[in-house]
Amino acid sequence: MAEALLSVRDLRVNFQITPAGAWPWTAKKDLKAVGGVSFDLYPGETLGVVGESGCGKSTLARAILNLIPASSGEIVWLGKTLTGGSTRDWHAVRRDIQMIFQDPLASLDPRMTVARIIGEPLKVHRPELSADEVMQRVRAMMKKVGLRDEMINRYPHEFSGGQCQRIGIARALILEPKLIICDEPVSALDVSIQAQIINLLKSLQQEMGLALIFIAHDLAVVKHISDRILVMYLGREMELAEKSMLYAKPSHPYTRALLSAIPVPDPALERKKEVRLLQGDIPSPINPPSGCVFRTRCPEAQTRCAQEVPVWRTLDNGTRCACHFAG
Numbered sequence: 586m587a588e589a590l591l592s593v594r595d596l597r598v599n600f601q602i603t604p605a606g607a608w609p610w611t612a613k614k615d616l617k618a619v620g621g622v623s624f625d626l627y628p629g630e631t632l633g634v635v636g637e638s639g640c641g642k643s644t645l646a647r648a649i650l651n652l653i654p655a656s657s658g659e660i661v662w663l664g665k666t667l668t669g670g671s672t673r674d675w676h677a678v679r680r681d682i683q684m685i686f687q688d689p690l691a692s693l694d695p696r697m698t699v700a701r702i703i704g705e706p707l708k709v710h711r712p713e714l715s716a717d718e719v720m721q722r723v724r725a726m727m728k729k730v731g732l733r734d735e736m737i738n739r740y741p742h743e744f745s746g747g748q749c750q751r752i753g754i755a756r757a758l759i760l761e762p763k764l765i766i767c768d769e770p771v772s773a774l775d776v777s778i779q780a781q782i783i784n785l786l787k788s789l790q791q792e793m794g795l796a797l798i799f800i801a802h803d804l805a806v807v808k809h810i811s812d813r814i815l816v817m818y819l820g821r822e823m824e825l826a827e828k829s830m831l832y833a834k835p836s837h838p839y840t841r842a843l844l845s846a847i848p849v850p851d852p853a854l855e856r857k858k859e860v861r862l863l864q865g866d867i868p869s870p871i872n873p874p875s876g877c878v879f880r881t882r883c884p885e886a887q888t889r890c891a892q893e894v895p896v897w898r899t900l901d902n903g904t905r906c907a908c909h910f911a912g
């Protein structure tokens with residue numbers, strides 16, 4: 586097997602926060618936003634990361650890029666450990682790892698033209714390029730992502746959400762990175778535009794040999810683009826599986842609940858489908874449940890689940906899962 590592009594080992598991100606409504610001098614509490622996540626990502630692969638809002642997937646993405654410092658754990662990029670590394674080490678890696686953000690319009694500077702937005706990373710990371718060379722690359726990248734040449738001097742507010750996301754993708758790709766972290770890139774877009782952006786990312790991935798980490802809050806969105814999928818809940822890994830295995834035979838009760846929430850376009854099949862609605866809200870990450878963090882909403886919870894933290898283990902089918910009774 587090829588060498589992993591990115592290895593994340595037991596990555597944890599904790600925040601010290603004052604609980605809502607408490608006096609400012611009250612002792613701060615630990616919020617475990619990411620509670621020990623591990624995975625490898627290989628060249629050209631897409632890892633889907635899925636979970637409800639607040640499950641730590643965006644924090645995980647930002648910690649991988651060192652935009653939020655990790656509390657512990659290890660991030661290894663092409664065999665080199667980055668955690669604890671210098672600013673210079675991270676600067677070099679930023680050229681190879683780029684990010685696409687959730688809100689396409691908010692992520693673009695409204696005072697900059699499309700040419701400046703897309704060309705800016707080249708000015709930072711490739712200062713040896715002349716202004717003409719930068720413009721040539723910007724125009725070529727605009728064509729690749731489906732933006733017309735005459736749009737080059739326009740401002741972000743003149744574009745639709747889908748077009749703004751294309752500008753964001755062009756900016757992320759202009760340095761020819763090896764990995765793009767897509768943080769819910771389609772959740773603010775209409776369904777028809779979502780499909781266009783996912784198809785665009787998929788074709789650019791094939792053309793440029795990119796690896797992707799694609800974050801979304803439902804399993805329907807990541808199905809088309811992912812090779813493997815990591816399901817997270819309250820900052821913890823619940824299941825990591827090959828796409829075909831996860832959709833055909835989900836091992837974790839939380840994955841089964843997320844899958845049952847996906848609407849089926851055929852009304853007859855939709856009526857027959859077993860729906861496993863999750864009861865209640867996600868517990869507070871400041872005060873997570875004992876044992877399995879999913880137990881307060883798990884339809885299959887038993888006494889043991891409150892007493893023991895499930896071990897993150899590999900099942901016979903190759904899936905990794907954190908449930909006492911999986912497999």
Ligand code: SF4
Pocket residue numbers: 837838839877878879880881883884885886887890895907908909910911
């Ligand atoms: S360990 Fe228990 S509570 Fe947790 S997912 Fe499995 S059955 Fe549900």
